[in-house]
Amino acid sequence: MTKAPEILCVGSVLWDVIGRSASAMRQGSDVPGRITRGPGGVALNIAMALARFGLRPALLSAVGRDGEGDELVVACISLGLGTEYLYRSDDLPTDVYMAIEGANGLIAAIADAHSLEAAGDKILRPLMDGRLGTAQTPFAGTVALDGNLTQALLEHIATAPALARADLRVAPASPGKAERLQPFLTHPRAVLYVNLEEAGLLAQTRFDDSASAADALVKRGAARVLVTDGGRPASEAAQTAPTISHAPAPVLMTRVTGAGDTFMAAHIAAELDGAPRAQALIRALEAAARYVSGETIP
Template identity: 30%
Template structure:
């Protein structure tokens, strides 16, 4: 099982009423939630570990997980409200306004973490949950507690604007990256993580030197690059798509890569550290294909396996 650890929230997506008034429609979302949904739809055994409210939006999130085959036994439930993210689309790209104070997802504490069962073989971390305290500290504790024998995949999705103390954010994130086996970053993420290095590949190799065996770098319409533990690089082009919006594109890419590696028995700590270039290239191509379907739809709506 792949256990996705991080935020589940409601994306308020702009729309119009029948009489033309501006409105927002609540869609289940959050980077880690989207990745879990995509993995479930791709047929992988998946669960979500997140703080989820007992309010009406929490019920919506819970139902969406079940509908996509994602297990919910690791949800930490409370009567605090659900995080809301109001989305504004500009030329198909999403900008967000978050309402996240004192929410069920943000306020989870280490003492509330459930026991991770032995059938969980991989942990995935990412999203704003790595920046917002106190949940960021809780996820760091989870990684330290349960990541030693399991494959650890991270998408830091750098959001310094969410961190009240950037120095604390950077220190916590660097410690988590050092424990990861595979990390996916954008070129903007790399520039923030390793500002002292110039150039995408030098930055990727420098990140790899911190601990991850595999570093994936996404470049939007220009595709993605993978750097393996031996220093080899592989590259895939982006799949052609008519872009409706980019909401959930990176999250779905992550799921596609992990799904293909998991299908091949390669989503383990040992296998990732000995991964062959051909196997990584196939996984990257699968991620690109899955993401291309998502960007051709409104909102984060990953494909099912039978759509591929």
Template identity: 30%
Template sequence: MSAAPPPRVTVVGDVGLDVRCRLTAALAPGDDTPARITAHPGGAGGNTAAWLADLGVRVELIARVGDDEAGRTAATELGARGVGCRFVVDPQHPTCRVVVLLGPDGDRTMVSDRGANAALHPDDIRLTDPGAPGHLHLSGYVLLDEASRPAGRAALARAAAAGWSTSVDPQTAAGLSAVGADTFLEWVRGVDLLLPNDTELAALGGPAAALAVVRAVAVTHGRQGATWFAGTEQRRAVVERVDDTDSTGGGDAFNAGFLAAWLDGAEPGAALAAGVRAGTRVAGAAGARPVLDGPAG
């Protein structure tokens, strides 16, 4: 008898447009700074969903977009990748746009307008076939924004009621500090997997504080790989080699690589290595998603 296929993954998170500005000189506040500027599909939820589809995972994305060309392009591009786009078109707010300032070393600073993503509503969260095995992955941006927070909490509650496994990426240390570690950890109590980076985990009080409310933590260390914590168990995966072109979306890709392996039954060390490989692919190329062969639509 063949093994059961991995569960479908439902991602709840942002989708939008990234405007990338690769600075060719030091930023000159109040003056001109030369840069190479390109536009790419973006949003943490969209990025993770795209990587999951690239890795052969059945995936759908719940998000909200504007009634504009950016929203239509987002749906077309993700659909071409095999992502099931369950988008609500917002009649008032535009599709999310993010300006990404890239330094010479590949590190980035982002200036974000969540647009329609901030209007995500609990009524938008409808799980496909909740009676079947599934996994919910939630972007922390949904929880950290007061406007979309009820939708994020509804997503976690409905996944738990359906018996699905769950994961959350906190996404931003600044956002965690603004709401408070104890508050955020209470929102994610009972989640199976937390996926922070080093600064986000520090903002939450470290591994012990996180493990008091979630079952496991997979923390990324940028160019130094990633570590798994669950109870007293620890595993580590290192980066073999990376060419830093653009680190934007590295964490989103790590999430997808880890989840694709973990949900298919891989042990934590192997899942960490899969996540690191996916994150490394992002850092070595321009854009936050896998290269899409042919036109998006």
């Protein structure tokens, strides 16, 4: 890329291996379906969606110098993503995510992001060495982070001088990693994107709806938070504005993996385009609904 990226996507960049069936499934089900492999990972999913919305995202992550990594980088470049800041490891393999989806949603998934975790703060070098910024000249754009980063690295990012001016957009990647977002729960420049279950894990309680969850996280110190709840209303709460909610349009679900990342990317894109809060929430829900239904977005 010749132009500076408008947004950095920091986190998992890997191969998604997804098995999908039109049948409802439960533990032990053995059904016909399709198995696909494609570029994935939360940071990469967000970046791909941002590119479809006409933005210029760049990736900060770890990708191996193996055949899978070379193929993944070529795929990212073809999608219009900045790969020049990736940390390419000689001794770490390219990460992979595997999931099973049925007509009743996500059945199970395993995220093997061990190489990303092992790389640690090496993925942040472009923010320190002048390519994207330094501690004295912090990166001042938007940064999308995902919870596949280690707790220690997320804590470092929350206080890093090189990101002291960044607009931080943070997602947990999965309910199992929601508690890693604690360093951003009271961060004054962080916007949290969580689902209802993840909100409950962050607040150490259970919620019946997205509005109560968003309000509770703001009361706990969050500057701003968006909470989704599948086909039920999503909500946004903030310290300085009233809580808003909107219900997504009902659609026939054909895929699940990546829906939350699409929501987050569409919301960021809408706000960078100048959309007010309510309109940005609506546009994000519309994009997520189109994604889940199998449509190409935007």
